[in-house]
Amino acid sequence: MEILILVTGGTFDKEYNELTGELFFKDSHVSEMLKLGRNLVKTTVHTLMMKDSLNMTDADRRLISTFCAESKQEHIIITHGTDTMADTARYLSKEIPGKTIIITGAMVPYKFGSSDGFFNLGSAMAFVQTLPKGVYIAMNGKYFHAANVRKNKENGVFEEL
Amino acid sequence: MEILILVTGGTFDKEYNELTGELFFKDSHVSEMLKLGRNLVKTTVHTLMMKDSLNMTDADRRLISTFCAESKQEHIIITHGTDTMADTARYLSKEIPGKTIIITGAMVPYKFGSSDGFFNLGSAMAFVQTLPKGVYIAMNGKYFHAANVRKNKENGVFEEL
Amino acid sequence: MEILILVTGGTFDKEYNELTGELFFKDSHVSEMLKLGRNLVKTTVHTLMMKDSLNMTDADRRLISTFCAESKQEHIIITHGTDTMADTARYLSKEIPGKTIIITGAMVPYKFGSSDGFFNLGSAMAFVQTLPKGVYIAMNGKYFHAANVRKNKENGVFEEL
Amino acid sequence: MEILILVTGGTFDKEYNELTGELFFKDSHVSEMLKLGRNLVKTTVHTLMMKDSLNMTDADRRLISTFCAESKQEHIIITHGTDTMADTARYLSKEIPGKTIIITGAMVPYKFGSSDGFFNLGSAMAFVQTLPKGVYIAMNGKYFHAANVRKNKENGVFEEL
Numbered sequence: 001m002e003i004l005i006l007v008t009g010g011t012f013d014k015e016y017n018e019l020t021g022e023l024f025f026k027d028s029h030v031s032e033m034l035k036l037g038r039n040l041v042k043t044t045v046h047t048l049m050m051k052d053s054l055n056m057t058d059a060d061r062r063l064i065s066t067f068c069a070e071s072k073q074e075h076i077i078i079t080h081g082t083d084t085m086a087d088t089a090r091y092l093s094k095e096i097p098g099k100t101i102i103i104t105g106a107m108v109p110y111k112f113g114s115s116d117g118f119f120n121l122g123s124a125m126a127f128v129q130t131l132p133k134g135v136y137i138a139m140n141g142k143y144f145h146a147a148n149v150r151k152n153k154e155n156g157v158f159e160e161l
Numbered sequence: 162m163e164i165l166i167l168v169t170g171g172t173f174d175k176e177y178n179e180l181t182g183e184l185f186f187k188d189s190h191v192s193e194m195l196k197l198g199r200n201l202v203k204t205t206v207h208t209l210m211m212k213d214s215l216n217m218t219d220a221d222r223r224l225i226s227t228f229c230a231e232s233k234q235e236h237i238i239i240t241h242g243t244d245t246m247a248d249t250a251r252y253l254s255k256e257i258p259g260k261t262i263i264i265t266g267a268m269v270p271y272k273f274g275s276s277d278g279f280f281n282l283g284s285a286m287a288f289v290q291t292l293p294k295g296v297y298i299a300m301n302g303k304y305f306h307a308a309n310v311r312k313n314k315e316n317g318v319f320e321e322l
Numbered sequence: 323m324e325i326l327i328l329v330t331g332g333t334f335d336k337e338y339n340e341l342t343g344e345l346f347f348k349d350s351h352v353s354e355m356l357k358l359g360r361n362l363v364k365t366t367v368h369t370l371m372m373k374d375s376l377n378m379t380d381a382d383r384r385l386i387s388t389f390c391a392e393s394k395q396e397h398i399i400i401t402h403g404t405d406t407m408a409d410t411a412r413y414l415s416k417e418i419p420g421k422t423i424i425i426t427g428a429m430v431p432y433k434f435g436s437s438d439g440f441f442n443l444g445s446a447m448a449f450v451q452t453l454p455k456g457v458y459i460a461m462n463g464k465y466f467h468a469a470n471v472r473k474n475k476e477n478g479v480f481e482e483l
Numbered sequence: 484m485e486i487l488i489l490v491t492g493g494t495f496d497k498e499y500n501e502l503t504g505e506l507f508f509k510d511s512h513v514s515e516m517l518k519l520g521r522n523l524v525k526t527t528v529h530t531l532m533m534k535d536s537l538n539m540t541d542a543d544r545r546l547i548s549t550f551c552a553e554s555k556q557e558h559i560i561i562t563h564g565t566d567t568m569a570d571t572a573r574y575l576s577k578e579i580p581g582k583t584i585i586i587t588g589a590m591v592p593y594k595f596g597s598s599d600g601f602f603n604l605g606s607a608m609a610f611v612q613t614l615p616k617g618v619y620i621a622m623n624g625k626y627f628h629a630a631n632v633r634k635n636k637e638n639g640v641f642e643e644l
Contacts, residue, residue: 011343018429019478021333021345037280038268040301040318107199107340113435119198122283125302130291140201141286156341157201172504179590180639182494184504268501274596317502359602360590362623362640429521441520444605447624452613462523463608479523 002042003128004073005030008064009051010081012117014109025050029110030079033121041125044073053081053088053105061088065095075128077121078103082156085137086149093135093146101135102128102143107156116140163203164289165234166191169225170212171242173278175270186211190271191240194282202286205234214242214249214266222249226256236289238282239264246298247311247319254296254307262296263289263304268317277301324364325450326395327352330386331373332403334439336431347372351432352401355443363447366395375403375410375427383410387417397450399443400425407459408472408480415457415468423457424450424465429478438462485525486611487556488513491547492534493564495600497592508533512593513562516604524608527556536564536571536588544571548578558611560604561586565634568620569641572629576618584618585611585626590639599623 007013007028014023028047048067049060068076080088082105089103104124106117124138135146139158148161168174168189175184189208209228210221229237241249243266250264265285267278285299296307300319309322329335329350336345350369370389371382390398402410404427411425426446428439446460457468461480470483490496490511497506511530531550532543551559563571565588572586587607589600607621618629622641631644 011340014343016430016434018333019475021336023343033280034302036277038277038301038318039280041303043302108338111435112338112433116197116199118279119194119200119283119286122280122302123287125280126284126287126299126304127291129304130288138287140199141195141204141283142202143287143290153341157199172501175504177591177595179494180636182497182506269499272595273499274594314502355602356624358599360599360623360640361602363625365624438519438521440601441516441522441605441608444602444624445609446605447602448606448609448621448626449613451626452610460609462521463517463526463605464524465609465612479521 001075001129002044002073003075003077003125004071005043005045005077005079006064006067007045007047008049008053008056008060008078008080010053010079010105011109012079012081012106013050015111023109028079030121033110033118037118037122039125041129051081053084056081056084056088061091064088065092068092068096068099068101074099076101077124077128079121080105082107082139082151082158086146086151086158089135089137089146089149096135098133100128100131100133102131102138103136104138162236162290163205163234164236164238164286165232166204166206166238166240167225167228168206168208169210169214169217169221169239169241171214171240171266172270173240173242173267174211176272184270189240191282194271194279198279198283200286202290212242214245217242217245217249222252225249226253229253229257229260229262235260237262238285238289240282241266243268243300243312243317243319247307250296250298250307250310257296259294261289261292261294263292263299264297265299323397323451324366324395325397325399325447326393327365327367327399327401328386328389329367329369330371330375330378330382330400330402332375332401332427333431334401334403334428335372337433345431350401352443355432355440359440359444361447363451373403375406378403378406378410383413386410387414390414390418390421390423396421398423399446399450401443402427404429404461404473404478404480408468411457411459411468411471418457420455422450422453422455424453424460425458426460484558484612485527485556486558486560486608487554488526488528488560488562489547489550490528490530491532491536491539491543491561491563493536493562493588494592495562495564495589496533498594506592511562513604516593516601520601520605522608524612534564536567539564539567539571544574547571548575551575551579551582551584557582559584560607560611562604563588565590565622565639565641569629569633572618572620572632576629579618581616583611583614583616585614585621586619587621
């Protein structure tokens with residue numbers, strides 16, 4: 001089994017610009033995290049885009065969907081901003097019936113030293129190997145079916161509908 | 162579903178004694194790690210012992226087994242030193258038929274800032290929710306059946322027999 | 323010799339709000355940093371304000387000046403945002419003739435795990451014990467006299483006029 | 484002013500061997516720390532040896548002394564294990580009269596994420612620029628004259644004789 005990790009941006013990969021004091025995207029940290037986690041599952045990391053998920057358009061979702069459909073791998077992890085993660089999950093669940101896709105992200109950037117992203121990546125790596133075909137969100141140690149999840153904006157937590 | 166995390170020691174929880182320069186056990190960091198990972202799966206953490214797994218005796222394994230058998234939870238994660246992790250896995254697989262038990266650990270202490278333990282804990286949390294009844298080792302993003310795993314002492318990596 | 327550390331805010335103490343994705347002030351991390359550094363110099367930490375230095379007003383500078391003048395300590399470290407740090411240094415150098423005052427800060431928040439603030443705090447602690455009376459800025463391992471320093475906004479570095 | 488940083492080993496630079504569980508020396512982290520601290524003082528780092536200071540011999544101290552005497556720089560920081568740091572300080576204070584030498588170290592390895600070494604390096608960088616000629620130990624934010632310092636082995640703290 002080979003895993004494709006598709007990077008699309010989100011808090012996961014944000015960095016701090018020390019001249020402006022703002023957060024921005026540079027490179028993805030996913031490969032560094034896999035190395036730190038001593039991951040030995042065969043994995044290919046591909047950066048498709050680096051976007052704040054609030055700025056993600058329908059065209060972006062089509063691009064993600066097409067990439068997932070055309071990839072040779074049947075087990076895919078997508079890193080994604082949390083704000084519209086549930087929208088992308090629902091979109092993909094209609095378009096990609098025959099693969100196991102786990103969408104994950106973080107509330108705190110990995111580079112800020114206290115990130116939940118590292119824990120989430122570990123659980124996404126396990127869920128993608130064990131869950132049946134379908135599209136899921138993996139956050140906070142839990143997994144949710146694409147059709148049955150939303151982000152609670154008040155406390156930043158994913159929950160069933 | 163409620164998860165029991167049973168702490169038994171291992172590199173996972175070692176700390177640095179700044180007066181002697183040696184590694185030692187104080188308290189487990191598992192609860193702190195779950196908080197950092199924003200874990201929301203219902204979880205009980207219990208410290209059963211704090212042992213280097215090279216020092217783990219048959220009596221220790223009986224104690225772990227008895228605790229697993231008598232616990233009300235059917236989904237159990239055990240944190241454990243890597244050196245004899247495969248021995249404990251085999252022992253438990255004979256004694257505890259009806260539960261999903263995931264044994265995990267780390268090559269580097271969590272407190273040393275570059276630990277694989279945080280990633281492993283994330284994957285163990287996912288495997289324990291999704292794998293069928295049985296005893297498994299979860300390391301390096303992978304899982305192994307208790308009957309079919311050993312630690313390769315030369316490179317520190319778990320592999321199938 | 324007792325050192326007063328006067329906290330006024332700045333990047334040094336900023337944290338990440340995981341619900342809004344913005345940076346904000348909560349509590350100062352200076353005491354935690356002194357503990358991590360195993361500091362044994364007798365030190366009192368006082369949080370006077372928590373401000374982005376771009377928002378610092380003349381009234382704020384008067385408040386800082388009055389507090390320094392009235393404090394019993396003759397050796398004072400001030401943590402301060404870098405953008406107007408040179409302005410505050412010049413203001414204090416006119417108002418407070420008889421004390422050694424070291425103003426320091428950071429380009430990256432301490433909580434982001436890659437902060438220059440910890441290094442700067444160590445050097446400020448040394449400079450405040452060894453420099454003659456006067457007001458100085460300590461950044462990047464260097465010290466500058468209040469009358470002869472500016473922040474180069476293009477590269478984020480302090481330099482002599 | 485150019486600073487020479489002479490690396491001799493000590494806890495400062497120890498790393499964790501994940502196969503044996505023991506601490507060992509690989510490369511010095513001083514250059515990485517200077518970069519992290521955004522140090523801009525002109526500095527040359529030279530690794531002379533990588534030794535646990537309990538294993539440091541008279542021949543090693545002669546080597547350090549010769550290197551300090553023959554270096555073109557008049558301001559020198561030495562990183563050194565804490566156990567025999569006071570011995571080396573006394574030795575150098577007799578041999579090297581005309582330079583400012585600051586010996587510093589750490590109780591916890593830099594790589595273990597909670598190191599006092601980064602704070603000490605910041606203070607050493609300041610002390611070396613401001614103290615008069617002589618040999619000093621800089622630890623815990625303080626500085627001590629070579630003739631008047633010892634390590635209290637019970638609490639790991641440097642103190643005056």
